[in-house]
Amino acid sequence: MYKRILVGMDGSQTSTHALDEAVRLARLAQATIHAVYVVDKTPIFNYAGYYDPVVLVEALRKDGRTALASAEAACRKAGVACEAELVETERMSEDVAEALQRYAERNSIELAVMGTHGRRGVRRIVLGSVAERFVRFSHCPVLLVRGTKPANSTENEG
Numbered sequence: 001m002y003k004r005i006l007v008g009m010d011g012s013q014t015s016t017h018a019l020d021e022a023v024r025l026a027r028l029a030q031a032t033i034h035a036v037y038v039v040d041k042t043p044i045f046n047y048a049g050y051y052d053p054v055v056l057v058e059a060l061r062k063d064g065r066t067a068l069a070s071a072e073a074a075c076r077k078a079g080v081a082c083e084a085e086l087v088e089t090e091r092m093s094e095d096v097a098e099a100l101q102r103y104a105e106r107n108s109i110e111l112a113v114m115g116t117h118g119r120r121g122v123r124r125i126v127l128g129s130v131a132e133r134f135v136r137f138s139h140c141p142v143l144l145v146r147g148t149k150p151a152n153s154t155e156n157e158g
Contacts, residue, residue: 001029002110003031004111005109007113008036008130008131009035009037009064011066013147014117014147016115017145018115021113021145023074023080025111026081027078027080032081033071035068035071035075035085036086036100037087038064038087038096039060040099041088042092068084068085071084085103087099090102097131097133097137100130101137111143113145114130114142116144
């Protein structure tokens with residue numbers, strides 16, 4: 001059974017759903033959750049505008065610390081071990097998925113759990129998918145968790 005489970009956190013409801021699934025697995029396997037938030041500095045490398053990039057990076061780090069604190073609290077409540085880490089993209093060409101891959105390889109992750117927004121068509125092409133890019137190059141199994149019900153779902157709420 002998996003003992004080291006990575007969960008990519010981004011502060012969204014979708015990543016919270018992924019964390020919930022990972023916590024259920026970790027509880028069964030007595031595994032450790034590795035909650036990881038990636039600060040994507042790529043736009044800052046390419047931007048020469050009118051804002052202070054140091055202030056922007058610090059705001060992103062603050063968002064990450066908030067998301068990770070929530071993940072730690074959820075794991076603590078469930079009685080699951082958690083290691084939370086804020087990582088940053090290291091070069092202009094590295095994206096969030098690559099930073100997560102780097103973390104997974106360095107920490108011998110056995111399973112990655114990622115939330116997916118379920119975008120289709122042009123929205124997926126334009127916005128891309130961290131989960132999709134991660135799956136393509138992953139060296140470990142990946143569990144994708146849908147953040148919301150599909151639009152064509154016929155299930156009743158409640």
